[in-house]
Each structure stands twice: as structure tokens, then as C-alpha cells.
Amino acid sequence: MKDLANKLRELNIGSVKENEPLANHTSMKIGGPADILIEPSSIENLRKAVEVIKDSGVEWTVIGRGSNLLVSDKGIEGVVIKLGSGLDDLEIDGTRVTAGGGLSLVNFAITISRKGLSGLEFAGGIPGSIGGAVYMNAGAHGSDISQILEKAYVLFEDGSLEWLANKEMKFSYRTSVLQKERPGVVVGAIFQLQEGNKDEIVADLQKNKDYRKETQPYNFPSCGSVFRNPLPNYAGNLIEKSGLKGHQIGGAQISELHANFIVNKGNAKAEDVLGLIQHVKDTVLDLHGVKMETEVEIIGRK
Structure with missing residues (x-):
């Protein structure tokens, strides 16, 4: 593992840590160590890292903000790839919004609401990342990700990257095609939102956030x-x-x-x-x- 960690560092792909306690990276504050934990600084560096990890024959696992995750006390074998600060970009083009898989869902919802864009009011107070939210079709208050997603950029187990349209994601209640049928991780997504009254959107988002705080x-x-x-x-x-x-x-x-x-x-x-x-x-x-x-x-x- 030491040799692999050094190879990853030489690539300058982002943060590389050894024997990192995953309790530091989950909202439950539970989890043993990852043999290696990396946080790629871009999708391209993520691609490079996966190629090196695959060539080494070491298992790899991807996590986001760790909000819907229970990690074993014995940790995770191999390399854990954390989608975080390097994959948290946000680009707004009218009502079409592109977001990195590591972007906080809460921050995303707040930012677009202040732009007068409607569609994510249900996400007020929902923790986690864009990648995790798309992966599990996160939702609340009668709405969910499937109603606003145009397409998702997915990293598959073989290391390939592919755009999947909404229909290809096969969304249902808290599930998508990525959980069992085609295991993969969302590293980016494009959403189609709607213009609305900014004050009303912000108020609805805050109301949903307040409700979660009162009941959870x-x-x-x-x-x-x-x-x-x-x-x-x-x-x-x-x-x-x-x-x-x-x-x-x-x-x-x-x-x-x-x-x-x-x-x-x-x-x-x-x-x-x-x-x-x-x-x-x-x-x-x-x-x-x-x-x-x-x-x-x-x-x-x-």
C-alpha cells in the first residue's frame, strides 16, 4: 500500500492519506481506517487515480460527504476515493445548472434558490453531496432528484466515465440503476430547473429546513x-x-x-x-x- 500511496502522490492528483480514520469523514462519526484515502482535485485527476489503482489490482471505494453511510469498525480495505473540494464546481446557465458530485446539496440548494431558480426547495436541510443525492434519488415533501435531473456523469467500476440521461438512471423510490444493476458513482450532474419568485423559493427552502430541524x-x-x-x-x-x-x-x-x-x-x-x-x-x-x-x-x- 505504501508504494501505491507514493505513486498517487507522484501524480499530484490531490490529497493522499494513509490509515485515515473514516470516522472523520462520515456524519455518523463512526468508521475504522481506510488503507489509503484520496481526495482528487478534479475529474481528470480522479480518472488518473482510478487507472493507477486498477493497474495495482487494489480494491477501491468511493464516498461523498458520508451522510448516508455506515462504515465498519474495521475500516475499508484498499483505496477510498472521497469526492470533495476538487469536484464541487457549480455552473449556472439560465435554468440549466451543472454541479460537481462533491458539492454539498445544502449549499447547492441555497445558491440556486437565491438565483430565483425553483426545483430544489425540497432539499432544505438534507445533508450530503450532489453525487449521493443523485445516486439514491434523494427526496422529501413529495419531490425528489428524478424530477429535476437531466443527466448524470457516472464513474463505473471498470473506471469508465459516461453520461446517463434521466431515463437511463431508472429512478424509483430512493433508488437508481447505480445501486445494483449498473454499480457506479455520480461525479457530476446537470439539472433542469425553473424560473420563479426568488423570495418565495428562499422561503420554501427555509421552511423545509426548519421542519427537518424540528423533527429530526x-x-x-x-x-x-x-x-x-x-x-x-x-x-x-x-x-x-x-x-x-x-x-x-x-x-x-x-x-x-x-x-x-x-x-x-x-x-x-x-x-x-x-x-x-x-x-x-x-x-x-x-x-x-x-x-x-x-x-x-x-x-x-x-
Whole structure:
């Protein structure tokens, strides 16, 4: 790994760190080390890095802002590529907006709202990156990414880069073609928005942000919603009706404010969170006959 790290440094592709704790890079503040963590400074440098990593035969994983992620206590083997400050560009051309995969979704929504562009008001307060939001078709308040995305620039497992149109993304509830059918990572996206009244757009965005702050546990680290809503049911409601609010294993607790959140009360381990996830699955299935599926992505060494 040392040789690979040195090769990546010689390419001057961006930040390269060894044995970097991934707890520093996830909103849950949980996760063991990455053998190597790189943060490419551009898409071209990302391409160069992937070529070198592939040639070395080392496994690689891509993360964004770590807001919908649970990383194993044993960390992640190989190279972790973080899409961050080098891929956070933003270009506005009328109602057509191009954004880098590493750009904060919150910052993106705020910027375009102040330009009088409508379509992302639902994203007020939603953490994470553009890449992650497109990958999982993030949404709220009756809207989602699929309604405004024109196309996504995707890095596939073989290292190739390709533009996928909205239809090719095969969006559905909190899913896209990239999760199972064609595994890939969004490194950029183009959105088609609409002109609107700036004051109304900004107000709607703020209203949605305030609602999230009132109903979700912002005072503790979390990974956001843990379970997908098993429609027509809601995950938080089922968990609450099962009497599991406040249930705790180690440093991890099912939030007392919103039952579909697991919070880190201090020094929680991934195994604590996994224990709570399994307990919720077992209890809800037993009491309500509903099979719960996770929305959070669980990765890393077993």
C-alpha cells in the first residue's frame, strides 16, 4: 500500500492519506481506517487515480460527504476515493445548472434558490453531496432528484466515465440503476430547473429546513434515515409503534425524536448500530409483519 500511496502522490492528483480514520469523514462519526484515502482535485485527476489503482489490482471505494453511510469498525480495505473540494464546481446557465458530485446539496440548494431558480426547495436541510443525492434519488415533501435531473456523469467500476440521461438512471423510490444493476458513482450532474419568485423559493427552502430541524435529531451525529419507508407504511411510525424509541446498544440509540434515526450518543461503534438495525428488523417483522430494508449504505470490512 505504501508504494501505491507514493505513486498517487507522484501524480499530484490531490490529497493522499494513509490509515485515515473514516470516522472523520462520515456524519455518523463512526468508521475504522481506510488503507489509503484520496481526495482528487478534479475529474481528470480522479480518472488518473482510478487507472493507477486498477493497474495495482487494489480494491477501491468511493464516498461523498458520508451522510448516508455506515462504515465498519474495521475500516475499508484498499483505496477510498472521497469526492470533495476538487469536484464541487457549480455552473449556472439560465435554468440549466451543472454541479460537481462533491458539492454539498445544502449549499447547492441555497445558491440556486437565491438565483430565483425553483426545483430544489425540497432539499432544505438534507445533508450530503450532489453525487449521493443523485445516486439514491434523494427526496422529501413529495419531490425528489428524478424530477429535476437531466443527466448524470457516472464513474463505473471498470473506471469508465459516461453520461446517463434521466431515463437511463431508472429512478424509483430512493433508488437508481447505480445501486445494483449498473454499480457506479455520480461525479457530476446537470439539472433542469425553473424560473420563479426568488423570495418565495428562499422561503420554501427555509421552511423545509426548519421542519427537518424540528423533527429530526440534529443534536447528535447520525447517518440520516436508516430504513426505507415500507410504503404505504412509514419506517419511523412502525419503529415507534414497536416501542423502540430510545432503545440503546452501546453508544448508539434509536432517536427519541424520530424513530427512523439512529444517533451516536458518544463513542458508538458500527457494531452497536448494526445491532440496533437487526433488532428493529426482527421486532417490526414480529409485531407488524413488515420486512424493513435499510436506506443507509453499509460498507467496509466484515
